[in-house]
Amino acid sequence: xxxxxxxxxxxxxxxxxxxxxxxxxxxxxxxxxxxxxxxxxxxxxxxxxxxxxxxxxxxxxxxxxxxxxxxxxxxxxxxxxxxxxxxxxxxxxxxxxxxxxxxxxxxxxxxxxxxxxxxxxxxxxxxxxxxxx
Numbered sequence: 732x733x734x735x736x737x738x739x740x741x742x743x744x745x746x747x748x749x750x751x752x753x754x755x756x757x758x759x760x761x762x763x764x765x766x767x768x769x770x771x772x773x774x775x776x777x778x779x780x781x782x783x784x785x786x787x788x789x790x791x792x793x794x795x796x797x798x799x800x801x802x803x804x805x806x807x808x809x810x811x812x813x814x815x816x817x818x819x820x821x822x823x824x825x826x827x828x829x830x831x832x833x834x835x836x837x838x839x840x841x842x843x844x845x846x847x848x849x850x851x852x853x854x855x856x857x858x859x860x861x862x863x864x
Contacts, residue, residue, distance in 0.1 A: 732767070733790045733837070734825040738774050738782040742817040750784075753812050757786050760808045765799040767791055781818055792828070793836055800844050806851070813854050822864035 741750055754771055761769030768789040774782040790796045799805060826833055845852045855861065 732827050733792065733796055733833075735788050735790060735796075736822060736824060737786040738776065738780075738820040739785070739816050740781040740783045740818045741815055745815045749815055753815050754784070756808045756811045760802075760805050761786070761788050763799060763802045763804050765790055765795040765802060767795075782820060793833075793840070796837065797840055800840060801847075806848070809851060810854060813858060816858050818860035818862075819858055820862040820864065824864075 741753070745753075757771045758769075761771055766788045770785070770787045772784065774780075774785040776782055788799070790799055824834075824837065830836070
């Protein structure tokens with residue numbers, strides 16, 4: 732199992748209605764067939780960090796992770812979500828797979844996605860603060 736975690740905060744000008752749109756879009760993405768379980772909601776960490784919300788999905792294995800990354804629902808959701816974000820922390824992810832190369836394999840899938848979808852990479856670059864664990 733691979734547990735993928737995002738923590739995020741919204742831009743100052745984002746309205747409550749826009750926040751609800753983002754959360755609904757994240758819940759739709761969390762409902763794709765490759766996701767085993769999900770949680771979308773408030774971040775319970777230190778409010779001073781600026782992270783107000785979190786997204787967590789459990790994905791069975793690398794094959795399911797690759798399907799998740801390229802799922803049309805996921806790809807369609809990102810342009811709705813990303814413009815409203817001021818900061819994102821991606822990971823650290825967690826896994827019960829003891830493969831010592833698992834993180835490198837996950838990062839290779841990510842790099843392939845960046846190469847396949849340069850517009851997605853450009854959109855991600857519009858978020859003022861992105862941290863990858």
